[in-house]
Amino acid sequence: MTLRLYDESIGKMLMERNYPDTYYAKDGDIQECIIQLKPPYGNGFYHEICFENVHISFGNIALDNKLQLYFESDFDTVEMHFALKGKSAANSDNFGKTVQFDSYQHNIIYAHQMQGKMDFYGPDLHILEINLAPSFFKKFLPDYSGLFETFRNAIEKQQSSLINPHHSRISLEMYQILNDLMNCDRKGIFKRIYLEAKVSELLLLQMEQILHNDSSTSTLPKKDEEKIYAVRDYIANNLDASCSLNELAHQVGTNEFTLKKGFKELFGTTVFGFWNDTKMELAKKMLLDSDLNISEISDMIGYKNPRHFSAAFKKKYNVLPSKVGSKSF
Incomplete structure (x- = not known):
């Protein structure tokens, strides 16, 4: 399983990561990596935490200008995506359309061997993504709703898809869990137990919101x-x-x-x-x-x-x- 990010404008490979086939070894270990970002790719950090079936990543980035990166991956993943601040847009033939996130939005994405380009807009970009192995995710997927069943079929047919055509608003309960994930200071197996519980709780809130057809749209300008x-x-x-x-x-x-x-x-x-x-x-x-x-x-x-x-x-x-x-x- 390989993920590549590169800047086509200068022909430079920015990142290439190789992951085990089920998202990390089944030995209970937890791995972490923090990347400090520098101009021209913004000022900030990108933090990765991973263990069996789960990959958590989040970052705070200050951008002077729009940042455009190209990406390639040769694996399948289900991504819980949270746009805390800023705007991003992904273009890929896998979806046949631009998938755009604005501040305070979330959704669940199935991505099959993706390639395309990402545009990031500032001035501040705060994101959190949780990637789950599809076989692991399907254990939590209810089987009594049209949207959930459609998403399950998309995973089984390896067709990249959004679980909900419309993004939902990040709720206050979700914000609390997101903060807990980003600020967890436990170590080793205790950190893994804590993070697994928080990821499950967050997934529950996402699915409940989708099931109740609550996009939490606002009447405010x-x-x-x-x-x-x-x-x-x-x-x-x-x-x-x-x-x-x-x-x-x-x-x-x-x-x-x-x-x-x-x-x-x-x-x-x-x-x-x-x-x-x-x-x-x-x-x-x-x-x-x-x-x-x-x-x-x-x-x-x-x-x-x-x-x-x-x-x-x-x-x-x-x-x-x-x-x-x-x-x-």
């Missing part, structure tokens, strides 16, 4: 959508900050009404509901995985009084943070 997502990103990166709705709205160039309405429409929750849930999820992770005490965690997520943090945590999880070690979630 594109420019307002981008502002709402900018607020979500700000909150995720500044959990200890203290801002009013009006201040958040002004940061991204909108008003309080648009922010409240748009956030609820896109994510199904309020701005401060999301902020609180994200704080509590991070606090839970730190309580379980770090040696930080309650006062330190409280301070890190923006609570000046540890007692207020403990009360909020108990309201969320029905257990005091001091008792986390004696009660599993």
